[in-house]
Amino acid sequence: MVFPGDDALRRHPPAAGHRASASPFRSSKTLPAQRKKLEDILRYVVCDFEPGKPYSEKQVKETLSRYPIDTTSLRRELVGTKLMEREGGGGEYWRTDK
DSSP states (O other): OOOTTHHHHHHSOOOTTSOOOSOSOOSOSSOOSSHHHHHHHHHHHHTTSOBTOOBOHHHHHHHHTTSSSOHHHHHHHHHHTTSEEEOTTTOOEEEOOO
């Protein structure tokens, strides 16, 4: 199965010590509990967003809906890990340079 961002994964490989694969997703529809696996997934997903470009919440949800994991969880983790930031009150989102 091919997911959006597969080319981006080649440009932004997983952290040192982790195997690169075509997709970091497994059959589960939930985020992994292991931090390293979660970070690999988040780095993979964030490649679908251009750094500094503003995205509406609707655009973020549409982009994240292509993945087999709950969009709310993905969005929350992307913001929580500072890979993306957001304006309060459901405003714009943008990818950081982290």
